[in-house]
Amino acid sequence: MINRIICAAMTAAFVASASTPAPAAKIERLLTPRGLEVWHVRDDTLPMISMEFAFRGGSAQDPADKSGLATMTAALLDEGAGELDARAFQERLEGSAIVLNFSAQRDSMRGSLKTLTEHRAEAIELLRLALSAPRFDDDAIERIRAGMSAGIRRRSTNPNEIAGERWFARAFPNHPYGRPARGSLDSVAAISAQDLRALHRKQFARSNLKIATIGAIDGKDVAELVDKAFAGLPERAELASVAEAAPQGGGVRDVVQLDVPQTVITFGGLGLKRADPDFIPAFVLNHILGGGTFTSRLYREVREKRGLAYSVYSYLAPLDRSGLFIGGVSTRNDRAAESLAIILEQIRKLSEEGPSAEELAKAKSYLIGSYPLRFDNSGKIAGQLLEIQLEELGVDYIDRRNGLVEAVTAEDVRRAAARFLADSELLVTLVGKPDPAPVQQPTPGSRG
16 A cells, blocks of 8 residues: 555656656765765655665676575575564564565666655664675575575476576576576575675675665755665675676577477577667667567567567667667467568668658657656656666766657667667577477577
8 A cells, every 4th residue: 555655646746747757956966974875866745765776796696506696695685684583574674664675686686675754764774684684594595495496497387487598598608697597496406505695795885886765855864874774884895707798699599399389489689788879779779679569660560460479579688798689479389480580570671771750750759758657656766766877877867868869860770770680690599389490500609
């Protein structure tokens, strides 16, 4: 109920304003007394505080034989800390209606906190304990290990999960991005309490930390709360170097036989990283190709004209050490080859001919008009501020973003297309019983 109230109130407060969402004039870039930076938006609509934070690192830091370590660490942070065991810690959270979550992504460890302002001292104390003094008790480790193992078994029969993990394994052989972020049965079984403590010591530090907050609290009080929660962490993280990597396997059709009525297809290749000057033109281009759910070329050709699939999509996935272009579709086994051929043909045509003036204008209009929806509740606002920090786009990016989209020209789009769509030799993973099945091709050499 509380979350629904937050969502409704923040929608009214931010969307009603809002061709310029959460303008930079409302964002305070604070430096705490202990030297931590936090971006804060004051909003008194409700007596609530939302915080989003991230530590660079994530599952890319997992040892080669311990994939899933970051995921397990994140799952255990609220399973007991300090003098509180798992039950006592959760009872303290529930007693004050505090929502605290942790997760691991490929390039970061993330957390979020939501609390009523009257319970902020309790919320910050529990966050401090979770970050600085997690217990990693044996019973909690075994409970989380059992849950992760059960999830791995479920995913082993899910064609969408198989396709995604298989694609990354083939695209990034012998690289952290190619390992399953949630682990394998063998790797999860091998993780020890010592491994968990080592990862926690190395990744949770002030040097690799980004923080964003929003709520009914002023900047001075935010700075004090942030110092209480984070200033006791080690100063410097100890992160292993992760090599830059381009996706491999261009031209491969990797078939995984699974007795299901539909074939899940994941395709992808080289994209652009977020800091690339052509990222915004590429973003607009991808909306035209497959990012615009009901207006994209792929949707029109695959679903509307031929009824081959319920949905088809593509997106840009900028990681810290690689830029990716990825897409997918699920279709009947006997229509898989046809669907893939149409997708590749549309990629080729858009690369060679570029979009029409009407397509470009509609794409820019949609991307500009829909941007405020990324800020329609407190969690989204804090999340967007955190992403902007992680991507190093600048505190004024929210004010600049729509202008960057509006400025994209047909020439910009053609230049971006030449950089990532022109290479249509994509790695394709098919999971199901495609008929006829593409010939399994050997993994080619590096694409660069």
